[in-house]
Amino acid sequence: MRRLEPCLLALASAMLAGHAQAHGGGDALGIPAEPGWRAGLAIAGAWLGAEADTALPAPALSGYLTSGETPSDRSGLGLEHATLDLAGRVALGPASLGAAFAYGWHGEDGSHVETAWLNLQARTDAGIVAGGGRRRVPMGNAIDQAGNFDRFAQVPLAKRAILNDDWITDGALLGWQRDHAEVLPWLTRLEVGAWKGEVFPGGPGAPAAPSARVQVSAGGWVFDAFVSHLEPQQRATRAQGSSTGHSHSQPDCSASLRFLSCFDGRVELLAGSARWQTPWQGVSLAVSALLRDEQGDLYSENGDVLYEGQTWGGWFDAAWQIHPQFDAALRLETLHASHDLKGPGASLVARDANLLPYDAAQRGELSLGWSPYPKLTLRASVGQERVASLDTRYGAFRLIWVPDQLFGGRW
Numbered sequence: 001m002r003r004l005e006p007c008l009l010a011l012a013s014a015m016l017a018g019h020a021q022a023h024g025g026g027d028a029l030g031i032p033a034e035p036g037w038r039a040g041l042a043i044a045g046a047w048l049g050a051e052a053d054t055a056l057p058a059p060a061l062s063g064y065l066t067s068g069e070t071p072s073d074r075s076g077l078g079l080e081h082a083t084l085d086l087a088g089r090v091a092l093g094p095a096s097l098g099a100a101f102a103y104g105w106h107g108e109d110g111s112h113v114e115t116a117w118l119n120l121q122a123r124t125d126a127g128i129v130a131g132g133g134r135r136r137v138p139m140g141n142a143i144d145q146a147g148n149f150d151r152f153a154q155v156p157l158a159k160r161a162i163l164n165d166d167w168i169t170d171g172a173l174l175g176w177q178r179d180h181a182e183v184l185p186w187l188t189r190l191e192v193g194a195w196k197g198e199v200f201p202g203g204p205g206a207p208a209a210p211s212a213r214v215q216v217s218a219g220g221w222v223f224d225a226f227v228s229h230l231e232p233q234q235r236a237t238r239a240q241g242s243s244t245g246h247s248h249s250q251p252d253c254s255a256s257l258r259f260l261s262c263f264d265g266r267v268e269l270l271a272g273s274a275r276w277q278t279p280w281q282g283v284s285l286a287v288s289a290l291l292r293d294e295q296g297d298l299y300s301e302n303g304d305v306l307y308e309g310q311t312w313g314g315w316f317d318a319a320w321q322i323h324p325q326f327d328a329a330l331r332l333e334t335l336h337a338s339h340d341l342k343g344p345g346a347s348l349v350a351r352d353a354n355l356l357p358y359d360a361a362q363r364g365e366l367s368l369g370w371s372p373y374p375k376l377t378l379r380a381s382v383g384q385e386r387v388a389s390l391d392t393r394y395g396a397f398r399l400i401w402v403p404d405q406l407f408g409g410r411w
Contacts, residue, residue, distance in 0.1 A: 028138060029117055030087045031098035037088035038408035043401045044080040044149050050394040057154055058387035060240050063358030064161045064311055064337050065263070065294070067200050067250070068238030072108045079107050080398065081149060083114060090411075096121045100135075114168060132172040137195055138213065140224025142273035142286045142317075151319070151327075151367045153381045153396035157335040158313030161361075162269075162290045164200040171195035171208075188222075189215035195228070201267055201292055203235025204250060220278065226271040235263045237353050257301045261353035265296010265307070282321035289314035300352035303345025311337040313361075325371045333385075335361040359389045375403045 032038055048056045055073040074080070085102035102115035117133035138144055147155030147165065155165050175191040178184065191213040197206035211228035234253035238260060253262035273288040291312040298307035313335035321327045339355050341347075350356045365383030372378070381396040 028141070028144065029098075029100035029115060029119070029135065030085055030102075031100050031119060032087065032089045032408070034410065035089050035091045035096065036408060036410040037086070038405040040085045040087075040403060040405045041083070042085075042149055042403070043082045044398060045078070046074070046080040046153060046396055046398040047077045048074050048153060048394060048396045050075065050392050052392075054390070054392045054394075056392075056394055057160070058385065058390065058392070060354070060388045061157075061161055061335075061361065062240075062388040063355060064335070065237060065298075065309055065339070065353055065355060066161050067164045067236070068240065068354055069164070070240065074107055079105060081106055085115070094122075112168075127177045129175050129177070130173070131175075134170045135168065137167045137169065137171070137193070137211065137228070138173075138191065139226040139271040140213070140215065140273045140288075141222075142224070142275055142288045143226075143271055143290070146288065146315070149400055149402050151317075151329045151369075151379065152331050152365050153367070153383065153394075153398060154363070154365070156288075156313075156315045156331075157333050157361050157363055157385075157387070158288075158290045158315065161313065161335055161337075162201065162292045162311050167195075167199070167201070169196045169199050169202075186216050186218050187214070188217045189213070197230045197232065200235065200250065201232070201269060202230045203232025203263065204252070205233040206231050206235075220276055222275045224271075224273045226269075228269040230267040230269065231265070232267060233264050237261045237263070239352065240354050257299070261298060261300040261349060263294070263296055263298050263307065265294055268293040282327075284319050284321075286317040287314065288317075298341065298349055298353060300349050302348035302352055303343065305341045305343035305346045305349050307339070307341055309337065309339040311335075327369065329367045331363075331365050331367070333361075333363040357389070359386075361385070361387045363387075369398075376401050 030038065030040060050056050056075050057071045059070045082105045083102050087100040089096055089098040098119040100115050100117045103111060104114040105111045113134060115135045117131055117135045119129050119131040121129045136144060147159055159165055171193055173191055173193040178188045193211040194208045195211060197209035198204050202209060209228050209230040213224065213226045215224045236251045236253050251260060253260060270291045273286065275286040277284050291310065293310050295308045298305055315331055315333040317329065317331050319327060319329040337358065341350055363383060363385035365381055367379055367381040369377055369379035377400045379398040379400065384393045
């Protein structure tokens with residue numbers, strides 16, 4: 001890797017790339033604005049390498065209450081992410097019904113349904129939309145898009161620790177989006193939702209998790225704020241090294257506590273982001289933050305204790321669109337936690353739950369690339385991270401193809 005770094009930096013300087021937007025264009029689900037249909041395919045392939053053959057992503061996040069999964073090692077050449085999606089809209093008099101379906105693959109972690117969603121819009125000019133089904137819980141574009149056909153090679157540390165990469169679940173959403181600037185010009189979006197609380201950061205047997213999101217914009221700035229309340233029961237954390245691969249399912253705490261620690265209690269999830277299209281030509285900035293605050297019972301084979309903890313982190317992005325075909329981007333990340341365990345065997349439970357030893361995590365990555373054709377981007381990245389007291393330098397070459405659609409039409 002030390003011999004490759006000069007080559008990576010030299011090639012990166014020659015390959016400044018355009019940004020691959022999240023799949024689906026202006027609508028996060030890819031539903032056409034007018035009656036019609038579309039079919040799309042997005043693919044991201046990558047080569048990743050780290051010094052001393054260190055696994056990427058880092059196999060452990062020591063000191064954080066997570067799902068405990070050990071992610072599959074993505075080092076070398078492989079599929080990063082692919083989605084196949086279908087979407088359409090039909091007119092129902094003054095209203096319209098939209099539908100979106102997306103099936104995704106993530107390297108060696110298998111495949112799963114990412115989206116299966118219906119949207120009912122009462123009137124085309126009302127801005128009120130009701131929807132239900134399965135999707136990524138929307139917290140704001142800066143957070144939702146991070147790690148999904150992104151400029152950068154890894155999912156942000158805060159999303160991995162706090163959301164288990166992405167919170168994809170079943171639920172319902174009622175939203176309003178401003179259509180007329182003269183009505184509350186600073187307020188652009190309001191959403192309230194109810195989500196199945198049985199996947200991380202929730203747990204089996206949990207009631208529906210309410211959520212709320214507000215978006216305001218002014219003078220080139222866009223702000224998003226999100227909050228949700230969850231009450232997980234028997235939410236499992238696997239012992240480090242006991243499983244490999246990412247999953248949106250959880251083991252059963254009621255069957256056995258072997259290699260598991262489990263949490264019953266309440267969770268407050270907060271997210272916020274700010275994006276700024278600066279007055280400097282082609283320069284944009286964004287900052288995103290996540291917080292998970294929880295209180296309840298934490299137990300394992302070695303004890304049952306009262307637990308209070310917070311996990312928080314975020315990232316800062318700076319992007320420069322140098323030319324329609326070229327851009328450069330920088331991401332800086334940080335992740336922290338605090339834990340308070342009270343009761344007999346607290347230190348043993350803390351070790352079972354991977355809370356010891358604790359070490360704050362950081363990462364920085366520079367991404368540069370080139371878009372020789374519309375929607376096709378070649379990217380080169382170099383980065384350094386400190387995770388679980390291990391400093392790692394890494395590099396990546398990535399190819400990202402995100403067309404607006406492969407096929408489509410009107411009806």
